[in-house]
Amino acid sequence: MQAQTKVSDLTADQTKADAEVAAVRARRDRDQTRLDSGQITNPKDLQSIQNEIVALDRRIGSLEDAELEVMEELEAAQSELALATDALASLDARIADEFSALEESTREIDASAEALLAERGGATERVADALLTLYEKVRKTHGGVGAAALRHKRCEGCRLEINGADLREIAGKPSDEVLRCPECDRILVRTHDAGL
Numbered sequence: 001m002q003a004q005t006k007v008s009d010l011t012a013d014q015t016k017a018d019a020e021v022a023a024v025r026a027r028r029d030r031d032q033t034r035l036d037s038g039q040i041t042n043p044k045d046l047q048s049i050q051n052e053i054v055a056l057d058r059r060i061g062s063l064e065d066a067e068l069e070v071m072e073e074l075e076a077a078q079s080e081l082a083l084a085t086d087a088l089a090s091l092d093a094r095i096a097d098e099f100s101a102l103e104e105s106t107r108e109i110d111a112s113a114e115a116l117l118a119e120r121g122g123a124t125e126r127v128a129d130a131l132l133t134l135y136e137k138v139r140k141t142h143g144g145v146g147a148a149a150l151r152h153k154r155c156e157g158c159r160l161e162i163n164g165a166d167l168r169e170i171a172g173k174p175s176d177e178v179l180r181c182p183e184c185d186r187i188l189v190r191t192h193d194a195g196l
């Protein structure tokens, strides 16, 4: 993340600035100690060390100004990072919410698909049972042939041609409806060449 990089860069800058200030300050303290010790008596040396202390103080001042600037920038970058982190966290939370809502819908769809399949299975069994019962019943009373094909307008059970009105009625029935021959009452099975 960009804000993260900025914070680490500025943290490194601040550490460097701290070290620079500390180094210059240590040197100034050494000079001051030498000056205070009274061991330097040569006026030229005294002047030179005093000049250096003045120069070091100036240097410390400007380093501290720079350090302050870095600190201010770092604080700004840190609040920017905090904002970005919050935004990211709320985005994560939203994604998690939407994901669980999606999972919930998926579970609901799965459950209703399962229920529909079970219902369909039951219905198929009931239809198959009813048809089988009918077939057995018709077969017993029709010389062992319970169902016959409808081919070329003719029932292949009783071999009779079916009249136009009955054919039109048959043609209008849904393809999954169980038909009966109007002549012999057998179950009539439509073929591709039924002649409808």
Ligand SMILES: [Zn+2]
Pocket: 148, 155, 156, 157, 158, 159, 160, 181, 182, 183, 184, 185, 186
């Ligand atoms: Zn028939």
